[in-house]
Amino acid sequence: MLQQTRAQTVIPYYERFLARFPAVEALAQASEQDVLAAWSGLGYYSRARNLRRAAQRIWARGGFPHQYETLHELPGVGDYTAAAIASIAFGLPHAVVDGNVLRVVARVENDASDIAAPHTRERFRAVVQAWLDPQAPGAFNQALMELGATVCLVKNPVCRVCPLAAHCRARAAGTTGELPLKLCRVEPVRMEAVVLVIRSRGRVLLRQREAHARRMAGFWELPTPDHLPQAHIRAAIGTFRHTITHHRYKIAVANASAPRATGPFRWFAPRQILEIPLSTTARKALQMAGVL
Numbered sequence: 403m404l405q406q407t408r409a410q411t412v413i414p415y416y417e418r419f420l421a422r423f424p425a426v427e428a429l430a431q432a433s434e435q436d437v438l439a440a441w442s443g444l445g446y447y448s449r450a451r452n453l454r455r456a457a458q459r460i461w462a463r464g465g466f467p468h469q470y471e472t473l474h475e476l477p478g479v480g481d482y483t484a485a486a487i488a489s490i491a492f493g494l495p496h497a498v499v500d501g502n503v504l505r506v507v508a509r510v511e512n513d514a515s516d517i518a519a520p521h522t523r524e525r526f527r528a529v530v531q532a533w534l535d536p537q538a539p540g541a542f543n544q545a546l547m548e549l550g551a552t553v554c555l556v557k558n559p560v561c562r563v564c565p566l567a568a569h570c571r572a573r574a575a576g577t578t579g580e581l582p583l584k585l586c587r588v589e590p591v592r593m594e595a596v597v598l599v600i601r602s603r604g605r606v607l608l609r610q611r612e613a614h615a616r617r618m619a620g621f622w623e624l625p626t627p628d629h630l631p632q633a634h635i636r637a638a639i640g641t642f643r644h645t646i647t648h649h650r651y652k653i654a655v656a657n658a659s660a661p662r663a664t665g666p667f668r669w670f671a672p673r674q675i676l677e678i679p680l681s682t683t684a685r686k687a688l689q690m691a692g693v694l
Contacts, residue, residue, distance in 0.1 A: 405483075406446055415444055426466075429457035435620065438679030445646070445682055447618055452478025470496050481527075490540035497530040498543040499523065502550025508582035509554060512571035516585040588648045595651060597624040597683065598633055598658040599691045605669040606693055607660070608684070623681040624688070625660075625667070633660040640690050644683050655687045 403412045403419075419440050423429040429437070434454060441450035455477040460466055467473050473484040485496040504517045507526045515522040535542040553560045559578055561567050572578045600607040608622040609629055627633060639655040670678070672693055688694045 403444060403449070405449060407444060412444070415441070426457045427461050429454055430461035435679060438621065439677055442621075442678075442680045443682055443685055447621070447679075449478060468492050470494060486543065489543050493538075493540060495534055495536040495539045497527060497534045497539075498547065499527045499530055500547055500550075502547050502554070503530060504550075505556065505582050506546060506550045506554045506566070509559075509572040509578055510566055510570050512575050512577060512581070514577075514581060514583045517582045518584045590648050590650045592650045593652070594654070595626060595683075596635075596654045596656060597626055597687050598630065598635070598656055598660075599624065599639065599687065599693065600630075600633065600658050600660050600663075601693075602669065605671050606675070606688065607663060607667055608670055608675075608678075608680075610666045610668070611681075612666070618679075618681055621679045621681050622668075622670075622675075622684065624684045625663075630658075630660045630663060633658045639687075642686050642690060644686065651683070653683055653687065655690050657691070 403416055422440050423432060423437075432454065434451065437450050437454045438447060441447060444450075456479065459476060467476070470484050470488040473479055473487050474481070479487075482498060482500055485498045488494040488496045489498060504523065504526055507513070507529050508515075508517060511529065513526075515525070517523065517526070530546070533542075533546075549564070549566070553564050561570070561573055561578065564570065567573060570578075572581050607625065609625045611618055611621050611623060613619050625633070627635075636657045636659060639657060641652060641654045644651045644653055675688065675694065685694065
């Protein structure tokens with residue numbers, strides 16, 4: 403859950419998720435719709451699907467894998483996650499490299515290589531692996547990540563309290579503010595959309611995304627005028643902004659009416675909406691409309 407999501411956002415989801423799926427077998431036996439509903443609002447839903455698939459594989463093998471290589475074979479587990487689990491849970495000497503660690507390495511080494519380039523990341527990983535304390539790899543990895551998160555900040559790093567200050571070549575060279583270098587920046591794409599809140603007898607009309615959709619397959623969302631060309635917009639409710647990776651959305655919410663909808667549409671009472679996988683934009687819009 404912490405991948406690409408802030409801890410303050412994650413905590414309540416984490417607590418509810420564990421309450422609903424308290425053991426690996428509970429998650430392995432749950433339907434994908436139930437897992438997505440519990441994850442709804444966190445975004446990056448492939449994480450939830452992979453977590454369920456990983457639980458199924460762990461349950462089938464009769465236990466949690468203890469080696470870096472077997473951890474890496476689990477769905478959704480890459481170098482970072484495998485190294486984190488191997489070192490923190492099992493004391494294995496594998497260096498963890500995240501964005502915070504890349505920043506620390508770039509500054510300590512005064513290295514202006516592009517950290518978005520795969521070969522730079524691999525070289526920095528080798529640097530951290532050489533730094534790693536094999537007697538306490540979990541503590542070392544957590545300390546280095548925390549150093550980047552709380553001291554070696556992107557802006558205004560707190561060098562006066564940094565335990566690596568005496569060894570930091572960027573500090574000595576006066577280049578701290580210029581590092582790390584990331585050349586492959588993606589310009590944001592700005593988009594606008596309209597979603598419709600259509601009500602009847604205390605229920606709201608939602609549309610289910612196609613099972614083969616590239617993003618958020620099977621999720622429920624509010625219809626747009628493109629989905630229901632016959633809809634009549636009655637009154638504007640408001641607008642909000644939403645960001646997905648490098649896409650910046652401005653979404654207008656409106657009360658509307660429509661003749662009978664067929665196909666991937668269904669009416670939901672507010673209490674039912676809490677039990678289905680709902681898109682984040684729909685959740686924000688329904689909260690703005692006073693439905694949730």
